[in-house]
Amino acid sequence: MKALRAALEAVQKRQQALERKEAVRQAAAASAPAAGPLLAVKSPFATAHPGYLQxxxxxxxxxxxxxxKVDGVYDVKGSFNGTxxxxxxxxxxxxxxSKRNPNFxxxxxxxxxxxxxxTPTELGELKTFIEGDFYGAGGxxxxxxSYGFRLRQAYFEVGPWLAGQAWTTFADLETVxxxxxxxxxxxxPIARQALVRYTTALGPGALSLAFENPSSDAQYTHAVWPDSIGTNFAPEGVVRWKADPSWGHVxxxxxxxxxxxxxxxxxIFGITGKSSTFGWGVLGAIGFNTIGKDRLSFQGIVGEGIGRYFNNGADDNYQGASVNLDGSVRATPAFGVTASYxxxxxxxxxxxxxxGHTEYDNELPRDQLNSIRSIDSVHANLLFNPFVNTTVGVEYVFGHIKKDAFDPATGATGPDGWAHRIQTSAIVNF
Structure with a gap:
């Protein structure tokens, strides 16, 4: 009997201890603040997208x-007109x-x-993206x-559709x-502009079809056209196919x-009215995986009237077309190549x-003495990741331009310009 009583008392003590723990838990839960969406257990949708908050x-x-990012640039010779x-x-x-150097x-x-x-929808994930930097006006x-904050990208994407301002479809960012x-x-080629793009799978890759914002870069070739302005009648059409096979990218x-x-x-010639011409361009890009994570990349474009798409910085001489003395518009032939390792x-x-190399065939350039004939560039860098989300590095930049520049008075042709730069940078991502 004594053994039975001792066993019953032990059971009662354990039960009382459990009841006290439960009372403490309930009291703590009652005094805690109500859990909001950010404190609640993540939804399956949130769990599937790490880095996002609900x-x-x-x-x-x-x-x-x-x-x-902070940049320090030292122009050893010549000038690139800015950082x-x-x-x-x-x-x-x-x-x-050309003699005003060096400069930091x-x-x-x-x-x-x-x-x-x-956002989850019946059509799939609805994505929005807005991005800007400080390369706007001012300074x-x-x-x-102080520099103005400017819009880079602003678009939404759902299913196969993308609409808004984004990188042009006539570009391949993977080989930049x-x-x-x-x-x-x-x-x-590189540009950001308003567009509507549809993308679907095709073979081992993806096919994209887009209508993009036009911007006429037709320029008059003579002072008799002081009021000549570019007009846009239709959006620009782009088609692109790209794939990422095991050996690289195409x-x-x-x-x-x-x-x-x-x-x-x-x-003064009695000519008036509107005129237009057809512009076209073809792009090819390929990247090869070599040793380890190394990659060898090539990109080339050729066409007529593609001047505004080239990555040469803003300059009036990068004309896509010229308005000739008879009022007609001529698309300027051009081509460019880029190679990198x-x-x-x-x-x-x-x-x-x-x-990088770019070349233009300016039949009747607006500025006979200053239109660009060709551009060559070289970049070489050494980048370090000393700790997470941080990159520091140094880079050498070389640039060479050649002008059309035929001077009827002297017969001079093709003057050159050269520039050399050393740049250091530190970048912290968040």
């Missing part, structure tokens, strides 16, 4: 990103501007900020160093070299555009060497 009271996820290289502004040999400057205006959202290096210098090498694209100008008038020295050190 917006309270909604099914939408949000992600904030970007980076802070972002504008190759067309390299001063010609023998001019006063620093900026943080490339720093970038973006917001992405994801006061004497005091505040990694450089510290903001604009990168000459010779490849892409092809085609562009069709209408280039128009309203010549105003009548001018990216090498990983180890897991935290890498280098890229890139060469």
């Amino acid at each position: 917006i309270p009271g909604s099914n939408t996820l949000i992600k904030i990103g970007g980076y802070v 972002a290289a504008t190759f067309g502004d390299i001063p010609l040999e023998g001019t006063a501007a 400057s620093a900026t943080a205006r490339e720093s970038r900020f973006n917001i992405a959202t994801l 006061n290096a004497e005091q505040s160093n 070299p990694e450089t510290l210098e903001f604009n990168g090498p000459s010779g490849f 892409a092809v694209a085609g562009l069709a555009r209408e280039i128009s100008a309203d010549t105003g008038g009548p001018n 990216k090498h990983y020295w180890n897991d935290w050190v890498r280098s890229t060497v890139a060469y």
Whole structure:
């Protein structure tokens, strides 16, 4: 009997202990704040997208990103007209501007900020993306160093459809070299503009069809057309196919555009009215995986009236078409090539060497003495990742321009301009 009583008492004590623990748990739960959506257990949709946070009271996820970047540039010879290289502004040999060197400057205006959202819908994930940097207008290096925040991208994407401002479909970002210098090498197409794009699977890759915002770059060839302005009658059409096989990457694209100008008038020749021409472009890009994570990349474009798509920086001489003296519009033939090799020295050190070339056939350039004939560029860098989300590096940049520049008075042709730069940068991503 004594043994039975002892066993019953032990059971009662264990039961009382369990009841006290449960009472404590319930009291703690009652005093705790109500759990909001961010404190609740993640939904399957949120769990499937690491890095995103759920917006309270909604099914939408949000992600904030970007980076802070500071650049120091030292122009050893010549000038690129700013911390972002504008190759067309390299001063010609023998001019006063070509002798104003060396020169040092620093900026943080490339720093970038973006917001992405994801929302589940019956059509699939609805994605929005907005991005900007500080390469807008303004700037006061004497005091505040203030620069305007500018729009880079703003689009939404659902299923196979994308609409908004994004990178043009007539480009292949996968074969664009990694450089510290903001604009990168000459010779490849790059633009951001409003577009509507449809993408679907085709074979081992993806086919994209797009209508994109037009921007007539027709320019008059003589002062008799002071009121000649570009007009746009239709969007520009682009088709692109790209794939990522086991050996690397491949892409092809085609562009069709209408280039128009309203010549105003009548001018001194009695010519007036509107005129237009057809512009076209073809792109081919390929990247080869070589040793380890290394990649060898090539990209080339050729066409007529594709001047505004080239990555050469802003300059009036990059005309896509010229308005001739008879009022007709001529699309300017042009081509460009870019080649690069990216090498990983180890897991935290890498280098890229890139060469770019662009050439224009300006039959009747607006500025007979200053229109660009060709551009060559070289970038070579050494980049380090000292710790997570951080890159520091140094880069050499070379630029060469050749002008059409036929002077009837002297017979002089083709003056050159050269520039050399050393750039250092530090980037912290968030």
